[in-house]
Amino acid sequence: MENTKLREQFIRDMKLKGFAEGTQKAYLSCVILFVKKYNRNPQELGETEIKEYLFQLSEEGRSKTYINQCYSGLRFLYETTLKRDWESYKIPRSKQKKRLPVALSQQEIYTLITETKNLKHKAIFSVMYSGGLRVKETTSLKADDIDSKQMRIYVSDGKGGKDRYTILSNTALKDLREYCKTYRITDSYLFKGRDSETPLSNRTVQSVFKQIKEKEGLDKRATVHSIRHSFATHMLESGVSIYHLQRLMGHTQVQTTSKYLHISNLSALQITSVQDKLFGSVKEL
Template structure:
């Protein structure tokens, strides 16, 4: 698969795919190829369909993973092998629409207070206050913090697009305190070796904070991004602004937070109360 692999990498790089997406696509095809012990270009539609059915039914693999495999196969078969794709033989899985799990503002406070480690606490401050993805948080550099405009520049976010998000005043104060003690040189959150903190380490930081906080919800560090968006919406920030801050391509993606926002019932007034009757 080596030559096919190189061609796939080149094709995806030309399309502007992120390194994470390229790695995921290659891994999914490699799993399929190993299952049959055959080169992927030798596989039949029936073999691919049977593999997908097995993954869905026996292993209960997520439908999004199956669609990822199908997208990778389409690049291989159509763009590289120049074969005609059969959407009937290999249909995409219908994704279940699941609402994101979010933390309340009280729970976020508990989470941030749970850590005594200055670097780890600052990391979570920035993650929540700016609504960053895990990869974006890891890739932050000192030069991305614009305190004069109170913004954070997100370089090459999802879809390889740069954007700006907000810099919280409290997060800035925390960052200044953190910088005074750690003096990072390039990366905002770097190790003692001067390299960016790994995504796995960041995930472990969140997991440790979650355990110490006593919060029992099934959440990940990405839930801080969901919570950021939901809490902004509950404050009355427009959907379009939240879309811009999150870096969503489609407003439809952002609109999912309409379903998870919560309003205090005692603050909601009947329209009758505004009438002169």
């Protein structure tokens, strides 16, 4: 994107919109690659080139997630920065297959936390499961975010720039106190990186989870984000309403939270067939 003025305006618009830093980088990267393909000013390009480019990505075998990311980046550029009528372009968005989240069982969560011997890593997994936190939300936690009096965790600037409170369990509090005492954590980030001014990287947490998962033989499909999925699933199974869970998870729409109903244990939810109620659970002799 050689047009420096346009590039600066595009970045300014994304910041004004409140996009996360990662989203800004991803959108800018997509736009730069699009412009390089045609080697022309974006203002000279339009519907034909955009459709051709997105089709090319599909033919190259790029993931639907990446294609949709490029679609969103280009749409923001043309619709917001260049003030074009995007709807008139009639560019279809790649339809993504909706996959069910992978959640660990309660026994697997217990194994994960108890078999993590490093106090720092154990505290991280414990806090994540306690409040259903995302990895970045966990690594961004500061000492003041832990409210031991009201037993809650303050999540600042979560996904979508939303703040929220979620649950702090007694178990997680115990693990945190042991960790903080050993590592002499008093202020700033709870889980520091290489220096005291930066948080631990998300990649490090992902790597540690993968090592323990393989060592303990946990669900092969699971990622560190499965800890959050597990919290949601187990909370529903324990009887927490989906509307309360929505607030704890920080979801904007209840439909996002409802996906956990599909992977919850139906017997734990005490859901039975209406046929059994109708026929009084009569069994054959």
